[in-house]
Amino acid sequence: MADDSSTAAASTTTSPPLTAVATTTVTGGLSKTAQKKLLKQQKFEAKRAEKKAAAKAQKKSETERKRKEWEDKLATMSEEEKLKVMESRKEVRKERMDRRAEEKQLKAERLNAAKMNGQNVVIDLEFSDLMTPTEINSLVQQIMYCYAVNGRCTSAAHLWLTGCQGEMDKQLQRLPGFDKWIIDKDTQPYIQTFEHQKEHLVYLTADSETMLDDLDPKKIYIVGGLVDRNRWKGITMKKAEEQNIQTAKLPIGNFLKMSSSQVLTVNQVIEIILKYLETRDWKDSFFQVIPQRKRFEADSEEKQGDLVDDKDEQQYDVQEKKKPCTET
Ligand SMILES: C[S@@+](CC[C@H](N)C(=O)[O-])C[C@H]1O[C@@H](n2cnc3c(N)ncnc32)[C@H](O)[C@@H]1O
Numbered sequence: 142m143a144d145d146s147s148t149a150a151a152s153t154t155t156s157p158p159l160t161a162v163a164t165t166t167v168t169g170g171l172s173k174t175a176q177k178k179l180l181k182q183q184k185f186e187a188k189r190a191e192k193k194a195a196a197k198a199q200k201k202s203e204t205e206r207k208r209k210e211w212e213d214k215l216a217t218m219s220e221e222e223k224l225k226v227m228e229s230r231k232e233v234r235k236e237r238m239d240r241r242a243e244e245k246q247l248k249a250e251r252l253n254a255a256k257m258n259g260q261n262v263v264i265d266l267e268f269s270d271l272m273t274p275t276e277i278n279s280l281v282q283q284i285m286y287c288y289a290v291n292g293r294c295t296s297a298a299h300l301w302l303t304g305c306q307g308e309m310d311k312q313l314q315r316l317p318g319f320d321k322w323i324i325d326k327d328t329q330p331y332i333q334t335f336e337h338q339k340e341h342l343v344y345l346t347a348d349s350e351t352m353l354d355d356l357d358p359k360k361i362y363i364v365g366g367l368v369d370r371n372r373w374k375g376i377t378m379k380k381a382e383e384q385n386i387q388t389a390k391l392p393i394g395n396f397l398k399m400s401s402s403q404v405l406t407v408n409q410v411i412e413i414i415l416k417y418l419e420t421r422d423w424k425d426s427f428f429q430v431i432p433q434r435k436r437f438e439a440d441s442e443e444k445q446g447d448l449v450d451d452k453d454e455q456q457y458d459v460q461e462k463k464k465p466c467t468e469t
Pocket residue numbers: 344345346347363364365366367368369370371372373374375376377378389390391393403404405406407410
């Protein structure tokens with residue numbers, strides 16, 4: 142885990158909800174660590190924009206090439222052959238659309254069933270003041286990914302987004318079809334949404350001393366909506382303690398050797414929960430979700446820092462092809 146020895150209040154965020162835990166010393170303006178991080182982030186963003194533009198240009202030229210190929214092929218055909226080919230293409234397209242409509246229908250049925258009696262999982266979105274717009278964007282991508290994975294699960298969970306306001310809400314609203322998502326969204330904090338079920342709330346946090354043993358359908362599991370590369374160490378644990386609600390950590394250590402940090406991203410935690418709901422097997426769930434590169438023991442402090450400092454880690458984890466893990 143990246144860690145500076147000193148702690149100081151974060152200087153750039155507005156009214157953090159708790160008295161936690163920034164890990165950088167600020168000596169007027171930006172600290173050296175912050176300057177280094179900023180520079181690294183700027184470089185990363187420039188590189189990402191470059192890659193995106195290159196991919197877009199390549200896609201365009203590929204589409205153009207295929208279109209030309211198709212036109213050339215048509216030009217060599219008789220009118221009768223052309224009609225036949227067009228008909229067959231129409232047929233294929235229609236089949237594809239029917240299949241998609243059917244999948245969509247099944248997904249809606251699964252999610253509606255989960256809304257009635259599935260496992261409740263909350264993403265706590267009260268931390269948006271502590272994130273940069275890029276981090277908020279990354280969290281939004283993770284939420285989108287979680288929703289898509291949940292929709293494909295045979296044992297889908299029911300997702301809640303609580304404390305959803307401001308920039309966070311704005312960015313979510315921009316997602317295509319977001320208003321039709323089968324979830325519950327609340328501007329209020331979960332502590333108010335579930336004020337009559339407080340005893341059922343369990344905040345999942347890597348800092349808990351309680352190991353999650355099984356998922357209890359009566360419980361409401363909360364995941365901290367944070368992309369912070371653990372800049373806000375312990376913030377969810379502190380919040381749960383202050384609210385006097387239960388906490389638990391995933392039983393990762395029982396099954397896997399991790400590379401230093403057991404702090405996972407939001408989408409990884411939710412995916413593990415979804416896999417577990419399907420398989421009731423923690424080991425299998427961890428192996429399928431946790432990327433291989435997170436498993437090795439770090440061989441130096443530097444490497445440990447990289448794990449949580451890696452600029453595109455959270456984005457990367459959403460996209461990375463999952464590789465098999467090794468056992469402890
Ligand atoms: C990127 S982490 C945020 C880390 C943040 N500094 C904190 O104190 O929670 C996103 C969320 O995933 C959940 N999480 C991550 N690793 C976990 C673990 N090993 N066990 C339980 N929950 C975990 C927590 O709810 C956490 O808030």
